[in-house]
Amino acid sequence: MTNHSNHSHSSHPHHHGGGGGSSSAGSLSTTETLSLLALSAACVAVLLNTFQDDGAPLSASIALSGIAFAASYAMIRWLGPTFLRADIKGVDMSKLHRREIPECMGAICAVVYLLVIMVFIPFPFYKDIVAATSGGGNRDVVLHVEHVQQGRFLHRFPHSKLASYLSAIIALQSIALLGIGDDLFDIRWRHKFFIPAFAAIPLLVIYFVDFGVTSIVIPIPLQPYLGELFDLGGLYYLYMTAIAIFSPNSINILAGINGIEVSQSIVIALLLVLNDCLYLFTPYPHPATDSHLFSLYFLLPFLGVSCALLAHNWYPARVFVGDTYCYFAGMVFVVVSVLGHFSKTLILLLLPQIFNFLYSAPQIFGLVPCPRHRLPKFNARTGLLEPSVTPWTPERQPRPPVRWALLLLHRLRLVRVTLDRETGLFAESTNLTILNLWLVWRGPLREDRLATEITAVQLLVGLFGLFVRHRLALLVFKEDNWGVAGGSPPP
Amino acid sequence: MTNHSNHSHSSHPHHHGGGGGSSSAGSLSTTETLSLLALSAACVAVLLNTFQDDGAPLSASIALSGIAFAASYAMIRWLGPTFLRADIKGVDMSKLHRREIPECMGAICAVVYLLVIMVFIPFPFYKDIVAATSGGGNRDVVLHVEHVQQGRFLHRFPHSKLASYLSAIIALQSIALLGIGDDLFDIRWRHKFFIPAFAAIPLLVIYFVDFGVTSIVIPIPLQPYLGELFDLGGLYYLYMTAIAIFSPNSINILAGINGIEVSQSIVIALLLVLNDCLYLFTPYPHPATDSHLFSLYFLLPFLGVSCALLAHNWYPARVFVGDTYCYFAGMVFVVVSVLGHFSKTLILLLLPQIFNFLYSAPQIFGLVPCPRHRLPKFNARTGLLEPSVTPWTPERQPRPPVRWALLLLHRLRLVRVTLDRETGLFAESTNLTILNLWLVWRGPLREDRLATEITAVQLLVGLFGLFVRHRLALLVFKEDNWGVAGGSPPP
Numbered sequence: 001m002t003n004h005s006n007h008s009h010s011s012h013p014h015h016h017g018g019g020g021g022s023s024s025a026g027s028l029s030t031t032e033t034l035s036l037l038a039l040s041a042a043c044v045a046v047l048l049n050t051f052q053d054d055g056a057p058l059s060a061s062i063a064l065s066g067i068a069f070a071a072s073y074a075m076i077r078w079l080g081p082t083f084l085r086a087d088i089k090g091v092d093m094s095k096l097h098r099r100e101i102p103e104c105m106g107a108i109c110a111v112v113y114l115l116v117i118m119v120f121i122p123f124p125f126y127k128d129i130v131a132a133t134s135g136g137g138n139r140d141v142v143l144h145v146e147h148v149q150q151g152r153f154l155h156r157f158p159h160s161k162l163a164s165y166l167s168a169i170i171a172l173q174s175i176a177l178l179g180i181g182d183d184l185f186d187i188r189w190r191h192k193f194f195i196p197a198f199a200a201i202p203l204l205v206i207y208f209v210d211f212g213v214t215s216i217v218i219p220i221p222l223q224p225y226l227g228e229l230f231d232l233g234g235l236y237y238l239y240m241t242a243i244a245i246f247s248p249n250s251i252n253i254l255a256g257i258n259g260i261e262v263s264q265s266i267v268i269a270l271l272l273v274l275n276d277c278l279y280l281f282t283p284y285p286h287p288a289t290d291s292h293l294f295s296l297y298f299l300l301p302f303l304g305v306s307c308a309l310l311a312h313n314w315y316p317a318r319v320f321v322g323d324t325y326c327y328f329a330g331m332v333f334v335v336v337s338v339l340g341h342f343s344k345t346l347i348l349l350l351l352p353q354i355f356n357f358l359y360s361a362p363q364i365f366g367l368v369p370c371p372r373h374r375l376p377k378f379n380a381r382t383g384l385l386e387p388s389v390t391p392w393t394p395e396r397q398p399r400p401p402v403r404w405a406l407l408l409l410h411r412l413r414l415v416r417v418t419l420d421r422e423t424g425l426f427a428e429s430t431n432l433t434i435l436n437l438w439l440v441w442r443g444p445l446r447e448d449r450l451a452t453e454i455t456a457v458q459l460l461v462g463l464f465g466l467f468v469r470h471r472l473a474l475l476v477f478k479e480d481n482w483g484v485a486g487g488s489p490p491p
Numbered sequence: 492m493t494n495h496s497n498h499s500h501s502s503h504p505h506h507h508g509g510g511g512g513s514s515s516a517g518s519l520s521t522t523e524t525l526s527l528l529a530l531s532a533a534c535v536a537v538l539l540n541t542f543q544d545d546g547a548p549l550s551a552s553i554a555l556s557g558i559a560f561a562a563s564y565a566m567i568r569w570l571g572p573t574f575l576r577a578d579i580k581g582v583d584m585s586k587l588h589r590r591e592i593p594e595c596m597g598a599i600c601a602v603v604y605l606l607v608i609m610v611f612i613p614f615p616f617y618k619d620i621v622a623a624t625s626g627g628g629n630r631d632v633v634l635h636v637e638h639v640q641q642g643r644f645l646h647r648f649p650h651s652k653l654a655s656y657l658s659a660i661i662a663l664q665s666i667a668l669l670g671i672g673d674d675l676f677d678i679r680w681r682h683k684f685f686i687p688a689f690a691a692i693p694l695l696v697i698y699f700v701d702f703g704v705t706s707i708v709i710p711i712p713l714q715p716y717l718g719e720l721f722d723l724g725g726l727y728y729l730y731m732t733a734i735a736i737f738s739p740n741s742i743n744i745l746a747g748i749n750g751i752e753v754s755q756s757i758v759i760a761l762l763l764v765l766n767d768c769l770y771l772f773t774p775y776p777h778p779a780t781d782s783h784l785f786s787l788y789f790l791l792p793f794l795g796v797s798c799a800l801l802a803h804n805w806y807p808a809r810v811f812v813g814d815t816y817c818y819f820a821g822m823v824f825v826v827v828s829v830l831g832h833f834s835k836t837l838i839l840l841l842l843p844q845i846f847n848f849l850y851s852a853p854q855i856f857g858l859v860p861c862p863r864h865r866l867p868k869f870n871a872r873t874g875l876l877e878p879s880v881t882p883w884t885p886e887r888q889p890r891p892p893v894r895w896a897l898l899l900l901h902r903l904r905l906v907r908v909t910l911d912r913e914t915g916l917f918a919e920s921t922n923l924t925i926l927n928l929w930l931v932w933r934g935p936l937r938e939d940r941l942a943t944e945i946t947a948v949q950l951l952v953g954l955f956g957l958f959v960r961h962r963l964a965l966l967v968f969k970e971d972n973w974g975v976a977g978g979s980p981p982p
Contacts, residue, residue, distance in 0.1 A: 086677075118696055166661060173661065173665065174664065208613060
């Protein structure tokens with residue numbers, strides 16, 4: 001909803017190919033070319049080495065992530081002029097010189113990411129020993145498939161997990177398709193809110209067909225009443241749908257300044273990687289190892305493409321990421337946490353997004369008027385951002401409960417209300433987004449400073465969340481992460 | 492390559508929202524609404540009935556295909572104005588009044604199709620009997636999974652086939668994504684020729700990981716030398732890649748007049764359905780039943796969305812289908828035939844496309860100059876189509892071997908060459924596409940008449956191909972369709 005607010009959309013009539021570009025528009029500098037080539041060469045070397053090592057999918061994943069970074073970095077630069085020519089562009093409204101820059105570059109990241117994730121499939125899943133079938137009906141005859149998973153750090157998956165890996169790819173491809181549609185057609189936010197629900201369909205259908213586990217572990221204090229496990233049944237699918245809708249949208253509404261969509265996604269991904277490492281580098285093999293390897297395989301390439309995008313999208317932005325990126329990032333978090341059975345942890349990491357959503361709710365649901373643009377106001381004189389405001393006319397004043405609530409929030413310094421001196425009527429109130437709130441607290445800030453501070457908040461809240469998760473969970477659950485005790489080979 | 496030639500592309504500067512539309516632009520007539528609602532209601536009734544019948548995936552597939560038709564038909568109408576507004580539009584050059592109409596509507600069909608295919612997953616694959624797991628590590632414990640496939644017409648698949656179904660979805664989603672990119676950015680044909688290769692990656696990777704069968708059956712006369720089976724190894728992947736590149740591109744280059752892309756695809760799909768039925772309705776259960784059911788499940792919804800598209804794209808077209816549709820259609824044929832192991836049959840059905848490709852080759856590879864537009868020439872006076880020509884200037888004349896070949900083809904009536912009366916130099920020659928060739932043979936034709944006749948040729952050639960396939964194959968193979976003898980439950 002606020003994502004489109006920092007630029008006019010591609011479908012508006014702009015003159016063609018205008019706005020100039022930076023001097024390097026469309027091509028890489030020599031330094032960039034050499035660095036990317038060196039990185040790619042190193043990654044290819046690591047990748048080739050994993051073949052000799054008979055496996056080591058984690059090394060392969062890291063190497064492919066480096067390649068994903070290099071490929072995205074170069075392609076975002078190369079394809080910028082193409083996007084401009086195809087009228088997929090926007091205007092940065094928080095700059096003195098408003099230039100047209102390419103929009104929807106997250107689509108490039110999504111395509112590179114998907115390609116890398118597909119190329120990666122053989123590394124964890126390859127059946128070493130397939131019976132030399134006759135080409136007839138015996139192609140399912142596999143000898144010694146249980147022997148494939150040997151040793152902890154070989155990290156080959158039981159073959160049965162292939163379906164869940166594929167379902168994750170399908171969900172991510174779906175969100176990329178729908179996100180591109182959203183970017184092209186500028187769908188109204190009331191409709192686009194449900195776009196991720198469609199992308200969640202493959203995830204839910206395959207979960208239903210392939211796993212069907214809908215039980216949750218009950219905290220110890222409640223076990224006498226509900227038993228050790230409680231089968232949520234259909235409610236579990238509703239719960240997964242809710243997460244699948246919330247996560248992509250929550251990234252999408254914490255937007256509006258250069259770099260914030262990508263930097264928050266990178267922080268969340270890093271925290272999820274940290275969480276995964278807590279399970280992988282334990283003194284004893286943790287039963288949830290597989291789930292967290294699965295998570296790493298999806299998160300590492302995501303970090304690769306996101307860092308490449310951030311390099312171009314950070315202040316001053318030379319490209320916009322588009323809704324595609326926000327949805328895609330949110331869906332990456334959904335697939336790893338839902339298929340890895342740690343969706344509760346994801347919720348802890350999304351606390352700033354949840355706060356932003358709740359804080360925005362009065363405007364989203366129409367209690368407070370919602371202007372088309374809610375991004376912070378750019379003060380052309382100082383070059384700094386200030387909180388943007390909703391004006392209240394004497395004819396349109398808040399209803400008494402809203403008025404009362406806004407004044408209370410004003411006292412708590414959670415919003416800034418300006419009253420008309422003479423009449424005492426509401427003149428204006430700051431827009432209800434976390435970015436404006438931060439500006440209410442920390443005064444005018446430059447765009448990159450605001451993005452850095454919000455990203456730091458995201459990191460600190462997330463670290464605290466993980467601390468709570470791993471230290472305090474043991475107080476209410478008998479064992480940590482019981483529900484994901486996977487890894488047992490198929491019977 | 493010729494697909495874009497019947498309209499200027501969306502990225503060209505058109506005035507906005509212009510060109511008017513038909514009176515019903517963007518909304519359905521009452522008759523249409525009632526018919527679509529009746530169809531949908533009937534299909535939903537059938538679908539609900541299959542739940543009671545404990546299965547019958549084939550009925551469910553037919554019902555979902557009906558719903559896919561209704562949904563595509565309505566959405567193509569509804570979203571037309573949205574596409575126009577987003578500048579995704581083209582101009583029909585073979586009409587007296589050149590109006591702007593929406594382009595790339597095949598993307599709508601692709602999205603509806605993919606959604607339907609995903610919703611369908613539970614019908615053939617649902618594990619009836621899943622152990623009531625504790626939510627712990629036992630989620631792979633399945634009781635009596637072999638009992639799921641009981642009786643021939645219940646048609647539940649062994650669960651192990653889920654991965655191949657998912658890989659087909661991933662390949663189709665990939666081609667949709669890449670096709671939309673092509674439609675948006677108007678990629679040069681030398682580059683776009685390889686787009687399907689990228690979409691084939693998931694198919695090949697999952698084939699490698701999950702099946703890995705690379706043997707082919709040797710015809711009886713050659714068996715003394717090569718043995719009964721011959722393992723192609725890596726060559727088999729090259730062969731699959733070649734088919735995956737050829738099929739989508741071959742649909743894409745037989746294009747240029749209203750309806751031809753969709754009508755040829757519908758004919759090929761119908762012939763594949765007929766081929767499948769030859770295996771399903773045999774007096775004894777055929778070992779390849781599963782492969783051909785798999786094929787039907789993908790082809791029936793494709794026929795649904797294609798018929799809806801044809802209704803809008805047939806002469807006089809109110810929408811264009813875009814490269815997305817052509818690639819998507821070609822990829823549907825690839826996934827069903829590669830995963831069903833009947834890719835040789837597909838080649839028989841693509842004979843007109845193969846002819847068109849070979850016939851076009853001199854222009855594609857630059858032996859004969861290739862103008863940007865090769866579609867038949869619209870004669871505004873008669874309202875009929877005539878063969879379009881490549882002009883030869885006195886400065887640029889064909890080289891001797893090309894000259895000789897063109898004159899030979901002219902004698903064989905496979906091209907029409909016009910020589911300059913006085914100098915004897917080449918003045919012009921007809922463009923090398925099957926559409927122009929047909930016009931050389933059958934004189935000026937109206938656009939719909941040409942499309943109908945080419946579609947009829949496609950149908951007759953395909954029927955002949957299937958006849959050859961099923962009557963004559965037994966002469967050189969011991970058993971029909973040996974290679975796909977699937978259906979044996981996993982060990």
